Amino acid sequence: MPQNIMLIRGSADRSGLVAAMWKVIVDREPKSEAGKQLSILYGHLPMGKATAMDRFFERWRPSEVLN
Numbered sequence: 001m002p003q004n005i006m007l008i009r010g011s012a013d014r015s016g017l018v019a020a021m022w023k024v025i026v027d028r029e030p031k032s033e034a035g036k037q038l039s040i041l042y043g044h045l046p047m048g049k050a051t052a053m054d055r056f057f058e059r060w061r062p063s064e065v066l067n
Helices: 013-026 031-037 048-059 062-066
Strands: none
Touching: 013 031, 013 048, 013 062
């Protein structure tokens, strides 16, 4: 199966959030594992406004999307 590449211009934080959500919805990874996309390793710095990505992902309920 071909792999998709996502780029969101100008924000590693938003890219990390979308990548984490993709891993849960498309790749069926556990949310705890997918959340690692929101890490400094991938350019996400959980400071200032960027913490909104962390809060959203913590509160996000993928079961509401998948059903």
